[in-house]
Every structure is written in C-alpha cells, then in structure tokens.
Amino acid sequence: MALLYRAARLKDRADTHVFTFVVTRSATREPDRDVTSKDFCCAHQRWAVAFSRTDAALGVYLVWRGACEGMRVYVDFTFTLLSRDHFTANEGFSGKQVRFSAGCAAQGRGRLVPLAELASRFADARGEFQLELSMARVRTLYSCELRAPRLDTPPIAFAGFDWSVAVSSGGGGLTLRLVRLSGEGQSCRVRYALALGEGERRVHSGPLEALCDAEGGTPAWAPRPPARLAQQLHKGGVRLTLELVWARALVELGVAAGGRPATCYDRDKQAWALRCDTHSDTVRLHMLYRDVQHVPRNHLRYVSWRAWLVRAAPGAGEADAEPLPGAPFAHYYAQESADEGLMMETALRVDELTRPAGAFLHAGGDLRVRLEWGDTYLLFQATYHVYDDLCRMHAHQMRREIAALQAENYALERQLFSYQKSLAYAQAQAGEAAPAAGPAPREPPQSPERSLSTDTEYA
Known part of the structure; x- marks a missing residue:
C-alpha cells in the first residue's frame, strides 16, 4: 500500500507540487499484489503512483487516471527515494515534459532500485520507505478535427467537470465557445486557450479567463480571418486545439451582518458555515467546517480557498468584488466533534454596515461573499500542522x-x-x-x- 503522507506546493513559476508517500512492505514482500496509491489531484487531473516488482528490483510509475480520447498531458516529474541517512544519498530519476495519453497513461521506470539496496538504505525496520514525487509544468491539451456538419467536440473531462467546445458558423464567420456540460447550478472560473488550424495558418486566442455561469456558458471567441476558417471548416475540416489551464468551483452566499451563519458546500459535498463577526473595528468572516467529524480517523484533510466581498453596485472601471487580504486561506482538519473555525479579516469597517448606501451591502442588509475552492488532499497521519509547510x-x-x-x-x-x-x-x-x-x-x-x-x- 502507498499512502499519501504529505503534500506541499512550492510557489515557483513551474507551479511545482511535491507529494510524499509512505510505502508499506507489501510493495516488496508481496509480488502478486498490485500496489497502487489512492487517486490524488494535481493541476486538476487525477493521478496515482503504481509499483512493479521483479526478482531483483522495484519499479515505480506515475499513472494518469483521467485519460480520454484526444487529450494529452505533459508533465515534468521526479521520483525520489528518501534515504534514511542523508539527502545526498537519495536515489531517483526524472522526466521532462513526459507525454501521457489515452494509449499511454503510465510512465515511469521498471528498475528504480535493487531490492537489497532498498532494504539497506531506504526501508526502516518495518520494511516501510518514503517516496517523493515532484510534478511541475503540467499542461493539458485536447485536439480534434472539426468538420461540418458536426461542429461540437465530444465531452472532455477536466477538473471534475465535463466540457465541450461549441462552434457556430454564420454570417461568413465562426465563433467558438467553451461549454460546461456537467455541474448544473454550480458556478466556476476557468482559464483556457483556443487555437484553430496548424502551422503558419494557425489562429490562437491567447489566454482566456471567464466566469462560467450556472448554465455552463462562457463568452464566445471569434477567430480572424473568419471567411477563410469558415471555408476550411466546410471543405476539408480544421484542427481545433484546446488548452485547459485550470477550473475552480465558485459559490456565492449572502451572510447576514447580524451574525446568522450561512451554509455552503465544497467540491466534496462537505458542509461549511460562514458568519459575520463585528466585534472588532473591521468586519471579519468566521469560516467553520461543519462536517469536520467526517474526516477519517488518523487522517488530515487539507483544504484551501480564496474569498471576495462582492460589491453591491460596482462603478465604471471598478472590480465587482474585493479580495480578502491574506488569501489563499488553508487549513488542516482532523476528526473533531466541532471546528473552532478560521477568522478571515476584511478591509470593511464595522461602522460602514450601518450606512444605508454601503458599497458592500446588498438587499436585506446582507454581505455577499464569493468563495473559490482550491486544492484538497486527504493525508495519512493526523499529527501534523500547517506551520510545518514552511519548513x-x-x-x-x-x-x-x-x-x-x-x-x-x-x-x-x-x-x-x-x-x-x-x-x-x-x-x-x-x-x-x-x-x-x-x-x-x-x-x-x-x-x-x-x-x-x-x-x-x-x-
């Protein structure tokens, strides 16, 4: 068994994620048993770590769980066996922009370390050892050929949602729109890019970011020049390339200034409560995890999120929401009878709540709060704290x-x-x-x- 022990995100340009696994002795002492970790998420894709064993060596593979036809994922990854003596004695291997696809969903090395060396240098007295996986520069690309009369792509799985690119042809031009097919009634923010054609005739949209509403629609993109692309679409077809960068679920809720809590749910259907705290000079928002008692025993649940205060009537050139200082917020939750909560500060003064025309007061005197859910991991062993991340x-x-x-x-x-x-x-x-x-x-x-x-x- 391979247990996800810790996860850390390095704040670098490559958006590096480091996952540490505790691998039990079943990986080496039970050759007939398939040793694979539980699925975990990185860059909005599902992954797992699998082990293979021969008579003399242990192998390890990174497995892409979200494989679908037409999609490919490129990853810089490094596997490192952690030495019990010194970090310079670690053993590992790496790959740069390794390609994962529906026909090749597992990449790795069949002979990472001899079993005798594994026992003497890396495993402890119980036969357990730690394996570190670093993942960076993860890119998700989807390609297909568009030919009339079919102008919509098949469903594309990404970030827990199903997506499609809808193409409209009319007036001598084309418009493309990214559409979310699942998650009815839920909003999310998505970052992506579209391209039509190949080689010198390729037309690229550049990075696009949009708020995907409850119906799943995003703003349309009209490539240029429209006439040539429309002609190609109806004659011989045109190649569509979609790059999906991220998609994050959103929830907006009204929080009463009087202290009555509002309830919402994260991507894992876990309940949270948010209440307004006015016992300071500035308004604070108290975030409580209501389902904290459902965290498995001897495990930690890591949750991160961002938060905004939504303006009631934003002016011209003014953002519709103001981010809360200190974001992103993150916390580790272990099984408890009740959560004490996490306090989020705002720049809104308490006396502004009494003004009838306050910038953030909505109908009924409520504050409108927007939450964006980030990374979530279920980690083995509950003896850990968020302070340890820095070290x-x-x-x-x-x-x-x-x-x-x-x-x-x-x-x-x-x-x-x-x-x-x-x-x-x-x-x-x-x-x-x-x-x-x-x-x-x-x-x-x-x-x-x-x-x-x-x-x-x-x-």
Whole structure:
C-alpha cells in the first residue's frame, strides 16, 4: 500500500507540487499484489503512483487516471527515494515534459532500485520507505478535427467537470465557445486557450479567463480571418486545439451582518458555515467546517480557498468584488466533534454596515461573499500542522540551491583545469619546464535531483 503522507506546493513559476508517500512492505514482500496509491489531484487531473516488482528490483510509475480520447498531458516529474541517512544519498530519476495519453497513461521506470539496496538504505525496520514525487509544468491539451456538419467536440473531462467546445458558423464567420456540460447550478472560473488550424495558418486566442455561469456558458471567441476558417471548416475540416489551464468551483452566499451563519458546500459535498463577526473595528468572516467529524480517523484533510466581498453596485472601471487580504486561506482538519473555525479579516469597517448606501451591502442588509475552492488532499497521519509547510518548502528550496551551486562549482573546476593544461602546453612549446597541470577535476557530485530522463524506461 502507498499512502499519501504529505503534500506541499512550492510557489515557483513551474507551479511545482511535491507529494510524499509512505510505502508499506507489501510493495516488496508481496509480488502478486498490485500496489497502487489512492487517486490524488494535481493541476486538476487525477493521478496515482503504481509499483512493479521483479526478482531483483522495484519499479515505480506515475499513472494518469483521467485519460480520454484526444487529450494529452505533459508533465515534468521526479521520483525520489528518501534515504534514511542523508539527502545526498537519495536515489531517483526524472522526466521532462513526459507525454501521457489515452494509449499511454503510465510512465515511469521498471528498475528504480535493487531490492537489497532498498532494504539497506531506504526501508526502516518495518520494511516501510518514503517516496517523493515532484510534478511541475503540467499542461493539458485536447485536439480534434472539426468538420461540418458536426461542429461540437465530444465531452472532455477536466477538473471534475465535463466540457465541450461549441462552434457556430454564420454570417461568413465562426465563433467558438467553451461549454460546461456537467455541474448544473454550480458556478466556476476557468482559464483556457483556443487555437484553430496548424502551422503558419494557425489562429490562437491567447489566454482566456471567464466566469462560467450556472448554465455552463462562457463568452464566445471569434477567430480572424473568419471567411477563410469558415471555408476550411466546410471543405476539408480544421484542427481545433484546446488548452485547459485550470477550473475552480465558485459559490456565492449572502451572510447576514447580524451574525446568522450561512451554509455552503465544497467540491466534496462537505458542509461549511460562514458568519459575520463585528466585534472588532473591521468586519471579519468566521469560516467553520461543519462536517469536520467526517474526516477519517488518523487522517488530515487539507483544504484551501480564496474569498471576495462582492460589491453591491460596482462603478465604471471598478472590480465587482474585493479580495480578502491574506488569501489563499488553508487549513488542516482532523476528526473533531466541532471546528473552532478560521477568522478571515476584511478591509470593511464595522461602522460602514450601518450606512444605508454601503458599497458592500446588498438587499436585506446582507454581505455577499464569493468563495473559490482550491486544492484538497486527504493525508495519512493526523499529527501534523500547517506551520510545518514552511519548513518543508524551505528544505526543498535549499536542496535546489545546493544542487545548483554544486553544478556551478564543477563547471568552474573544469574550466580551471582547461586553463592549466593550455598554460602547460604553451610553456612546453617555449622550451620551458612545464609545471604540473594540476589535479584532474573531480567527478560531478551526486545531486539529489539529478535528471536521468535520457535513461528513463517509459511504459
């Protein structure tokens, strides 16, 4: 069994996610048993980690669970076996922009480490070891050929919803619209990009971001030039490419200023309550997890979200909602009889609630709050706190800095050795006694995150 133990998100450009698994001895001592982790989410796709065993070695694979026809996902991933002695003794491999598709949903290495070495260097007395998975630069692309009369794509699964691209042809032009087919009555915010054609004739929309309403519609995109694309669509067809970046569920609820709580539900159908707190100079919103007693015993449920105060009547050029400071909010929840709640500060002063024409007061004197749900993980072992995330993130950052400095030092040593050899050769040509060329450069250090992607055996 492979248990998701911890998850951390590094706030870098690649949007790196690091998952740590505790792997029990069944992965090595029960060859006939299929050892696979439970599904987990990263970049709005479902994944799992699977193990294979031969007589002498253990293999590990990253498995894409959301495979569908026409879709492909590209991932930078690294598997690292964590040494019990020192991080420089870790063993692993990596792949850059590895492609996952419906016909190839598992990628990894069949011989990661010999079983004898696994037992001596990585496993503890119980035969358990820790495996770290790093995932970054995850891209989801969908492609298909559009030909008249069929102008809509088949359903596309992403972020827990089903999507489709609807194409309308009329007036000598084309319009494309991303439509959500599932999740009726629920709003979400989606970021995506559309492209028509190939090569030099490819027309790209650039990044698009839209609020998908309860009916599932988004604003239309009209590619240019319209006449040529419409002609291609009716003659020989045109290639459509859709890149899905993210889709996050939204909920808006009215919160009474008098303190009566409002109830809402997250993506996992768990109940939450939000009440207004006016016992300070500024209004605070008290977020409570009502179903905290349903968290499995000896587990942690990590939940993150963002929040906005929605304006009653936004002016020209004014945003319709003001984000709450301190976002994103995140917390770890263990099984309790009741949740004490998390307090979210706002910039709204309490005395503004008494003004009849307040910027954030809606009909009935309620505040309108918009919540956007983020990452959610169910983690094994409840003895953990959100404060530990900082230490874990710093550890990964320092490991990267050390690896970069080691590589830079090795390059400088090679350059110095080359200069010494050139000097010795010039002195020998001049008939002078050539000094020793100096020590040969040492072997490159064994970096904990060295890339072995050229040697990676992909399934």
